[in-house]
Amino acid sequence: EADIYQTPRYLVIGTGKKITLECSQTMGHDKMYWYQQDPGMELHLIHYSYGVNSTEKGDLSSESTVSRIRTEHFPLTLESARPSHTSQYLCASSESSGGASTDTQYFGPGTRLTVL
Amino acid sequence: KQEVTQIPAALSVPEGENLVLNCSFTDSAIYNLQWFRQDPGKGLTSLLLIQSSQREQTSGRLNASLDKSSGRSTLYIAASQPGDSATYLCAADLNTNAGKSTFGDGTTLTVKP
Numbered sequence: 001e002a003d004i005y006q007t008p009r010y011l012v013i014g015t016g017k018k019i020t021l022e023c024s025q026t027m028g029h030d031k032m033y034w035y036q037q038d039p040g041m042e043l044h045l046i047h048y049s050y051g052v053n054s055t056e057k058g059d060l061s062s063e064s065t066v067s068r069i070r071t072e073h074f075p076l077t078l079e080s081a082r083p084s085h086t087s088q089y090l091c092a093s094s095e096s097s098g099g100a101s102t103d104t105q106y107f108g109p110g111t112r113l114t115v116l
Numbered sequence: 117k118q119e120v121t122q123i124p125a126a127l128s129v130p131e132g133e134n135l136v137l138n139c140s141f142t143d144s145a146i147y148n149l150q151w152f153r154q155d156p157g158k159g160l161t162s163l164l165l166i167q168s169s170q171r172e173q174t175s176g177r178l179n180a181s182l183d184k185s186s187g188r189s190t191l192y193i194a195a196s197q198p199g200d201s202a203t204y205l206c207a208a209d210l211n212t213n214a215g216k217s218t219f220g221d222g223t224t225l226t227v228k229p
Contacts, residue, residue: 033217035219043160043205043207043219044219045217045218059218090160092160104150104162104165105150105160105162105207105217106162107152107160107161107162
């Protein structure tokens with residue numbers, strides 16, 4: 001059973017506010033990911049991490065930033081939210097190497113963000 | 117740059133039918149290919165993972181195949197049920213070190229009772 005959590009599940013916020021989307025996993029996975037998905041559209045990778053103190057930008061340019069101070073925690077921050085940031089944000093994690101079950105990505109329930 | 121395409125975009129079938137969802141990718145140097153299910157308003161659920169050295173994987177009524185040379189993967193669903201209604205996404209990992217999955221835009225399946 002995958003244990004990956006995201007909070008909040010829904011967030012409505014005004015333009016210019018700073019927000020942090022939380023993502024935590026209890027599986028000890030080294031790799032973690034943030035994806036962005038607009039309704040009816042494909043998923044886009046915006047950030048990923050191979051482990052503690054490792055963060056990389058994904059394929060889709062994003063104004064958000066991430067940090068990985070602890071293995072289990074991978075928060076995403078928007079310093080100044082704008083309406084264009086309105087979207088669903090999905091967090092995922094996977095094991096780093098070895099075995100047939102590795103690289104399977106486990107996803108959190110997502111955070112639906114609306115910026116007014 | 118890896119591109120992943122899924123056809124059809126939407127599919128509606130009567131209950132009990134067998135069906136095939138298609139996924140194609142442009143770069144055959146993939147590490148693995150994964151099929152996901154997404155229900156409205158929820159996160160993704162992993163269905164099947166096929167390593168590059170494998171040809172297919174099976175789980176219950178689901179069977180996924182991988183043909184790297186032609187850049188294709190299929191997800192076969194046997195004896196479809198209304199509970200199978202969801203969006204199905206395929207994702208290709210180019211290599212394990214990158215850890216970046218390229219997703220298709222999904223096939224929305226509706227199984228009618």
